[in-house]
Amino acid sequence: MSMLTLNDITVRFEPKGKPPVLALDDVSLTVANDTFSVIVGPSGCGKSTLLRLVAGLEVPTAGRMELDGQPISGPSADRGMVFQSYTLFPWLTVRQNIMFGPQLKKLPKSECEDIADDLIRAVHLTGFENSYPKELSGGMRQRVALARALANDPRILLMDEPFGALDSQTRQLMQELLLDVWQSRRKTVLFITHDIDEAIFLGDEVHVMTARPGKIKQSLAIDIPRPRGITTLTSPEFMAYKKTILSLMHDESIRADTPEPVLA
Amino acid sequence: MWTRSLFSPKTEIPKSAFIGLSLCSVSLVLGLWCLLTYGGITPKDFLAAPHEVVAAGIKRIGNLSLFHHIWASLSVILSGFILASIFAVPIGILMGSFRAVQALVEPLTGFMRYIPVSALIPLLILWVGIGIEQKIMVIFLGTFFQQLILISDVSARVSKDLIDCAYTLGANRKQVALRILVPACMPGVMDNLRVTMGWAWTYLVVAELVAADTGLGYMILNAMRGLFTDVILLGVFTIGILGLITDFIFKVLRKKLLPWSADF
Numbered sequence: 279m280s281m282l283t284l285n286d287i288t289v290r291f292e293p294k295g296k297p298p299v300l301a302l303d304d305v306s307l308t309v310a311n312d313t314f315s316v317i318v319g320p321s322g323c324g325k326s327t328l329l330r331l332v333a334g335l336e337v338p339t340a341g342r343m344e345l346d347g348q349p350i351s352g353p354s355a356d357r358g359m360v361f362q363s364y365t366l367f368p369w370l371t372v373r374q375n376i377m378f379g380p381q382l383k384k385l386p387k388s389e390c391e392d393i394a395d396d397l398i399r400a401v402h403l404t405g406f407e408n409s410y411p412k413e414l415s416g417g418m419r420q421r422v423a424l425a426r427a428l429a430n431d432p433r434i435l436l437m438d439e440p441f442g443a444l445d446s447q448t449r450q451l452m453q454e455l456l457l458d459v460w461q462s463r464r465k466t467v468l469f470i471t472h473d474i475d476e477a478i479f480l481g482d483e484v485h486v487m488t489a490r491p492g493k494i495k496q497s498l499a500i501d502i503p504r505p506r507g508i509t510t511l512t513s514p515e516f517m518a519y520k521k522t523i524l525s526l527m528h529d530e531s532i533r534a535d536t537p538e539p540v541l542a
Numbered sequence: 543m544w545t546r547s548l549f550s551p552k553t554e555i556p557k558s559a560f561i562g563l564s565l566c567s568v569s570l571v572l573g574l575w576c577l578l579t580y581g582g583i584t585p586k587d588f589l590a591a592p593h594e595v596v597a598a599g600i601k602r603i604g605n606l607s608l609f610h611h612i613w614a615s616l617s618v619i620l621s622g623f624i625l626a627s628i629f630a631v632p633i634g635i636l637m638g639s640f641r642a643v644q645a646l647v648e649p650l651t652g653f654m655r656y657i658p659v660s661a662l663i664p665l666l667i668l669w670v671g672i673g674i675e676q677k678i679m680v681i682f683l684g685t686f687f688q689q690l691i692l693i694s695d696v697s698a699r700v701s702k703d704l705i706d707c708a709y710t711l712g713a714n715r716k717q718v719a720l721r722i723l724v725p726a727c728m729p730g731v732m733d734n735l736r737v738t739m740g741w742a743w744t745y746l747v748v749a750e751l752v753a754a755d756t757g758l759g760y761m762i763l764n765a766m767r768g769l770f771t772d773v774i775l776l777g778v779f780t781i782g783i784l785g786l787i788t789d790f791i792f793k794v795l796r797k798k799l800l801p802w803s804a805d806f
Binding site for chain 1 (some may be wrong): 803
């Protein structure tokens, strides 16, 4: 049973010589076991900050965060993360990258190798086990990054716009592959994006965030049957969700583009 | 028309054009040299003719004295350079990524970097005498502070995401430093060692200024006293060629040791 709960999370940045910025304001969020939750919001709304808090890479100014009832403090292999930027370790091969987590846990070598080989098959990278990241395309690198995060068998998988740097065709393929992997392995996923189509296509639940201060404006359950494929993208339900979220986001994007409110 | 490519920035030109232009510049200098000497414009004690330099070289290769000088200089340069690298690489990596180390080291190195090594020679003589130690110290001081700054820059530029990513995979701080920071610095370290090796050669004559009885720098200084411009030029060319060889060795080493890093 894995459940992530965030209660009244507030983050205030106080940059030197500038007025303080309220990045997240009283955000509360629950991510249920084995669900795919997506946070969608305009750029600069604090959604990445929220994910980094859950990863333990940043500390909230106020509020409580718990995973399975245990408070989150600092990063841990429990909470795997896939970043938007390419973060494969360039000096390690695909296989060594995926084995990085299991090896830190001091699992026996044969077990690490089994985990890696299994995941390499799952993300369709058979034949590239011994390639270095520089030899891979952007989509392939993000597949390895996904496999590497999954190799630790984390309780929750955090994804920070992992396909943001990819072209739209590759992105669509990556989304389908991610759903395949997710369906066969059943993980709790918290996924961040600014792409509404991506959010609806992937999520069981979509949380729309407002811009500065970052707040959850509305949460929607996406009731589109799985497995989802490209036909999903043009279905009437999909369009209806898109219309709703688009209008929510439209107001927000305009607000995000106006100057920040100055805090007293 | 390929001539257009000559005047377009960042455009490839035909290989034959590249070689042709390179030959042009070399032969221009050689031609000027021949004109000055064989044309009787400059006397021999001002500028020796090409064939005289070749003759001086053949004579000193025959009686092995050139190799004797090369060996003396190489041992000074390599000792000073290796000694500097042994300290500069680890301290530089720490300095670029740990603010505490930066605070400790930067005030001293920032100051020392601008002091010409030649200004320290009198002190060096008082402290370590006029033996080989003094010459090694000149090379050491000439390269160490430069290496430190360059390598600390490399370390500071290591992507924060790479480090955060390792944390989310379960690495602790020590593992992040040793398994992420250090390998991530290696390509930059190799490049800067190659650059500073070139600078070490430029300090050679300064190092052999005082109380030397062998070495290429000594050979050049000694030849000046007798106005033997052929020997001076021989020494200059030898240093240039040895510099090119060490540069080439570094390029090969980088390819062999760091096959994973992007080509430069």
